[in-house]
Amino acid sequence: xxxxxxxxxxxxxxxxxxxxxxxxxxxxxxxxxxxxxxxxxxxxxxxxxxxxxxxxxxxxxxxxxxxxxxxxxxxxxxxxxxxxxxxxxxxxxxxxxxxxxxxxxxxxxxxxxxxxxxxxxxxxxxxxxxxxxxxxxxxxxxxxxxxxxxxxxxxxxxxxxxxxxxxxxxxxxxxxxxxxxxxxxxxxxxxxxxxxxxxxxxxxxxxxxxxxxxxxxxxxxxxxxxxxxxxxxxxxxxxxxxxxxxxxxxxxxxxxxxxxxxxxxxxxxxxxxxxxxxxxxxxxxxxxxxxxxxxxxxxxxxxxxxxxxxxxxxxxxxxxxxxxxxxxxxxxxxxxxxxxxxxxxxxxxxxxxxxxxxxxxxxxxxx
Amino acid sequence: xxxxxxxxxxxxxxxxxxxxxxxxxxxxxxxxxxxxxxxxxxxxxxxxxxxxxxxxxxxxxxxxxxxxxxxxxxxxxxxxxxxxxxxxxxxxxxxxxxxxxxxxxxxxxxxxxxxxxxxxxxxxxxxxxxxxxxxxxxxxxxxxxxxxxxxxxxxxxxxxxxxxxxxxxxxxxxxxxxxxxxxxxxxxxxxxxxxxxxxxxxxxxxxxxxxxxxxxxxxxxxxxxxxxxxxxxxxxxxxxxxxxxxxxxxxxxxxxxxxxxxxxxxxxxxxxxxxxxxxxxxxxxxxxxxxxxxxxxxxxxxxxxxxxxxxxxxxxxxxxxxxxxxxxxxxxxxxxxxxxxxxxxxxxxxxxxxxxxxxxxxxxxxx
Numbered sequence: 001x002x003x004x005x006x007x008x009x010x011x012x013x014x015x016x017x018x019x020x021x022x023x024x025x026x027x028x029x030x031x032x033x034x035x036x037x038x039x040x041x042x043x044x045x046x047x048x049x050x051x052x053x054x055x056x057x058x059x060x061x062x063x064x065x066x067x068x069x070x071x072x073x074x075x076x077x078x079x080x081x082x083x084x085x086x087x088x089x090x091x092x093x094x095x096x097x098x099x100x101x102x103x104x105x106x107x108x109x110x111x112x113x114x115x116x117x118x119x120x121x122x123x124x125x126x127x128x129x130x131x132x133x134x135x136x137x138x139x140x141x142x143x144x145x146x147x148x149x150x151x152x153x154x155x156x157x158x159x160x161x162x163x164x165x166x167x168x169x170x171x172x173x174x175x176x177x178x179x180x181x182x183x184x185x186x187x188x189x190x191x192x193x194x195x196x197x198x199x200x201x202x203x204x205x206x207x208x209x210x211x212x213x214x215x216x217x218x219x220x221x222x223x224x225x226x227x228x229x230x231x232x233x234x235x236x237x238x239x240x241x242x243x244x245x246x247x248x249x250x251x252x253x254x255x256x257x258x259x260x261x262x263x264x265x266x267x268x269x270x271x272x273x274x275x276x277x278x279x280x281x282x283x284x285x286x287x288x289x290x291x292x293x294x295x296x297x298x299x300x301x302x303x304x305x306x307x308x309x310x311x312x313x314x315x316x317x318x319x320x321x322x323x324x325x326x327x328x329x330x331x332x333x334x335x336x337x338x339x340x341x342x343x344x345x346x347x348x349x350x351x352x353x354x355x356x357x358x359x360x361x362x363x364x365x366x367x
Numbered sequence: 368x369x370x371x372x373x374x375x376x377x378x379x380x381x382x383x384x385x386x387x388x389x390x391x392x393x394x395x396x397x398x399x400x401x402x403x404x405x406x407x408x409x410x411x412x413x414x415x416x417x418x419x420x421x422x423x424x425x426x427x428x429x430x431x432x433x434x435x436x437x438x439x440x441x442x443x444x445x446x447x448x449x450x451x452x453x454x455x456x457x458x459x460x461x462x463x464x465x466x467x468x469x470x471x472x473x474x475x476x477x478x479x480x481x482x483x484x485x486x487x488x489x490x491x492x493x494x495x496x497x498x499x500x501x502x503x504x505x506x507x508x509x510x511x512x513x514x515x516x517x518x519x520x521x522x523x524x525x526x527x528x529x530x531x532x533x534x535x536x537x538x539x540x541x542x543x544x545x546x547x548x549x550x551x552x553x554x555x556x557x558x559x560x561x562x563x564x565x566x567x568x569x570x571x572x573x574x575x576x577x578x579x580x581x582x583x584x585x586x587x588x589x590x591x592x593x594x595x596x597x598x599x600x601x602x603x604x605x606x607x608x609x610x611x612x613x614x615x616x617x618x619x620x621x622x623x624x625x626x627x628x629x630x631x632x633x634x635x636x637x638x639x640x641x642x643x644x645x646x647x648x649x650x651x652x653x654x655x656x657x658x659x660x661x662x663x664x665x666x667x668x669x670x671x672x673x674x675x676x677x678x679x680x681x682x683x684x685x686x687x688x689x690x691x692x693x694x695x696x697x698x699x700x701x702x703x704x705x706x707x708x709x710x711x712x713x714x715x716x717x718x719x720x721x722x723x724x725x726x727x728x729x730x731x732x733x734x
Contacts, residue, residue: 089611089613089615091615094462094465095458095461095462098458098461099629099633101636102629102632102633103629225591225592225597230592230594230597244625244628245619245625245629246456246620246623246625246626247618247620249617249618250615250616250618251594251614251615251616251617251618252612252615252616253612253613253614256613259611261611262466262470262609262612266465266468269465269468
């Protein structure tokens, strides 16, 4: 109520009692920009139940309860808009919803976390460490005090959950997405990536293949001259491939006050104008298996070791685990290329590996 | 009526008399995919007047009569959709219309002709001549028998006229756009571009600057690692910069049966669902000067000459015209970098120059 604002707001319009909003029949649209799960989720639900359209920027709530919210919206004949939940100012939710009406969407691929992309850009351009780049991101307001969700992939998994649910017309929960972040990437890795003429990006991918959906989020090495490699700093890029429209790409600032506000206002206009609405996922009958295990490919794998003895131990461990590899460097940094491995096998190997080793990094190499 | 089709259509549904469609009160939406100015423009107008929504893929009609059609649509309370007129399957008209509602748009930049982009890609990748690449484009169905509009920039100017009218909320006619195409680019030029580490693209640009709009279409040399340089073959890319959303980019297949059909069907859904509509330009009061003359920069300029004497003549002509230059090569190909010149001055110089010389090429060098 007493918060300092850049704009003068008539105090009579303000309240800190949510019931005042629900009970006001003149309020047709509720904009939720509280963030976090509680009390936002309850507020959104009760607004829909009370016959109000909802505009939200809350990716946590949308990722967890998209299915329920769309049903509730349909049941109450009110609409829910969440353009600001993914991709900042990029009109991706609206475009994707429309594309999904006409197309059989087979793939979504994206750089959808501005903070981690900013950190990777700094690490590459200025040769700074992960921690220094993160500190700079916080200083510039690109990362919050607790940046775990941004750098460890949680945020990306949530956004990919929203995008793939809309694209594939079935609930793809964040929990079904195998994900990891960028915090284990070291200066030495960045140097190695440069020598391989590759760019490093945190890439979210979801693929539909017959009756199977696979979704994962991984730091990935891509060709230096590829389109995703041109996405730097806080920018996002999302690629959608549909059977009639083919591949589309959307690029723009993924975060920041103004682009996010732009997405929210854009939703408010849609709520006023009656324009599009997102269909309930229930309408679609298709059933899919959802996992991350069709991804097969090579990995860059670096372990900082105490020397030759430990290097040999690790190599023996790989041989024992029947993992093919190629040695790229064998100093106090053992650098390997793990060859043609399924993601679940790699994941299993790593979960064992990390009980014994600490300072290591593995990164998918895109085909 | 008797055309062979891939789909079986009940003959009772077909007619070659347009009045049958106009007079049928059960028809609410008319889809115009005839192309060309006549009779398409009359058909569209009468459909709106008779209370039918119109979906069209006709960039010629839309570029020439956008203002009139939007007014007519508003007057009759029916809507006109033209997503397929620019960018094939890219949802650019819909996105741009919404962005323009919220933003002060300052720049549009795009590769918006798939045919010419395909030809340039082939010339660069396969070292083929313009004519051979054009022949290949025709063979593959990427260019029509008469490809003049595609390769000489007419088509790009029309599309830029549509995009900039929507973006700047005022009529920007194709006639007010200074444009040229790619047919004068020679194998030797492609070789020179490669040696300069530049990529060549046919770029459409429109800028709003205070009360002035400048729009032009020119073959342009851009950095090899820039985003527009990654746009190859038939793909299109459109960049929009607004004051709140910042820069957005949209990328996808710019032509082809399926992506275009995708855009048309997407419009039909919008027509059925009542969703968005494009505002009449008349609502906006701003007045702008429209010209192409604020563009200032460097040019690559190559003339194939009979030798030293002619080279000297040309250099004297430049000196007489007070044009600064740098000599890059002085053989039977005189290759110059023209420095910091306004587009209208360059245009004037070239129109004199081409009365005396035939085999030459000039290309903007992006800053």
